[in-house]
Amino acid sequence: MKRDAKTALLVLTLALAPVPALAQDTTDTASTDTTTTTTTTETRDQDGxxxxxxxxxxxxxxxxxxxxxxxxxxxxxTTNQTPR
Incomplete structure (x- = not known):
């Protein structure tokens, strides 16, 4: 029974893993007229x-x-002994 429970839990965990997280955006875009530009440079230093x-x-x-x-x-x- 424990093995079935572990298997079911593993299947449920793997099934729910790719579900995306969603959030509400409550900002009012009509009153905001400014634009901000951000440049990000990604560096990966893994030394090969x-x-x-x-x-x-x-x-x-x-x-x-x-x-x-x-x-x-x-x-x-089983040992069979014959009487003599």
Whole structure:
């Protein structure tokens, strides 16, 4: 039952992740006549390191830590002794 609940929660979380957030804009545009221009320069200084690959390697390293599946092995030994 726990596994079904975890699966359902994961599915719901992944389904709601791409929902965009919306906000109301209550500013009155009729009374505002000023225009502001902003120039933004984006700099990326990663020194040649692609951090996404490092994250994927980390996840691959965690894959071996999953719990093994439990299997039960039952053996029965019968000894037949003949009386002499």
């Amino acid at each position: 390191m692609d951090w996404g690959w490092l994250g994927l390697l980390g996840l691959a390293g965690l894959a071996g830590l999953s719990r093994p599946k439990h299997t039960a092995v039952h053996t029965t030994t």
